[in-house]
Amino acid sequence: MTDNPFVNTFLNLEVIMQTFPRLLAEGLRNTLLIAFLSIVAGVLIGMAMAVLLLSRRWWLRFPARVYVDVFRGLPVLLTVMLIGIGLPASGLRPFGREPFGYAVLAIGIISGAYLAEIFRSGIQSVEPGQMQAARSLGMSYGKAMRLVVIPQGVRRVLPAVAGQFVKDVKESSLVYILGLGVGQRELFFIAQEEVARTYNSSPLIAAGMCYLAITVPLTYFVNWLDRRLRDGRTARPVPLDDDTPAPATTGSPR
């Protein structure tokens, strides 16, 4: 090993190699699990809130507005502690005594608040003519939203949604303050345990590499999905024989 203190502190290969097996065996799986479940919860909450935010009835809009403002406005750490420590302490224990479920709920609730605004802006950007055309076919408001407006709205904000997913993956690290038990520890928890044990920061670098291995491909995956939906899976060049293509008035988002 080198004597350079900088290299030794951050890039101590020996420590990194000791940390990686634990990160991969336990941490990666749990980080992915917390992040995935939080994202699912966030998408469900966010979509429901977005639809409520767009309601014409103020008493449906109002609670959604409060929800979004509160959970976008609070520090993530505070929300995680409120839900992860406060809820079970108060006797509300939907997920038992293990902190895992509360961790997922906390990150999901925060994610849902952000996604609500992202989805709302996407849905609102869809031309009113789309809703009118759907209604003129006899669809109810709900059907028109589900089949016509929401699918288009969500596609327009996919890059922003990807950004939120990346945030959710990173924020899953904050659940370490809930004191996860053996078998439930995620990447950051394991890394900081190793830091405390070795007095060396290299485990953080190892954990960081694991996070990047999740977040960077995630971004590229959603961007790829975005491109594919934009071009349309079924769009093949076909001779347009009887007249020339007009500007795509109903096509790609403006």
Place this chain on the structure above:
Amino acid sequence: MITLENIHKSYGPVEVLRGVTLDVARGETVSLIGASGSGKSTLLKCANLLETPDRGRVLLDGAAITGPGVDVDRARARIGMVFQHFNLFPHMTVLDNVTVGLRHVRGLPRDRAEQVARARLAEVGLAHLTGQRPARLSGGQQQRVAIARALAMEPAVMMFDEATSALDPELVKDVLAIMRDLAASGMTMLVVTHEMAFARESSQRVVFMDDGVIAEAGTPEQIFEAPRHVRLRRFLAQIL
């Protein structure tokens, strides 16, 4: 077939419709003409309740479709609407644009819906484009898909809201030809149009709207050969 009784509609302080009464008989084609802002399009939107009239009634086949307790969605499914800007669903293929109403409103199974959709698309000459996205089609093709989409629902009435106004001149004739055939086939039609040739040749009745009311109505001969209202004369002088 469709009756509008004393329709009033305001947007804020602007009174767009000031008591319009109009009856379209079964099999009849009525053309609505008039300057922009005269209330033609708003009248059409009120007729299929995309806009709620402030006052007045709409009757479809003798039954009121305005007022409390009416299943508006059901009524709308019987009124076909073609928009100026086509309003095709860009995230669906041409075929899905036509089948979506059949499947999710009429409740047809997928294969039956596709059968109907292919037949309607063939009638507008687009059988070869079923797998395309609307964005790849020309304006004229898009509007023909929109007509097929509306016709697939087997509407009792077809309404056209300036269906050719957004098209390049050379694409107008295909869409007009389809509308003409449809009128000749006995479809009940209410057509907002700036195409005076269509109004003259394909409609039984022409209605001139001015400032939110019907200023003059009559046969195409009466309207185009012997206009009485001074505003109608001025309008025709400008447009012909």
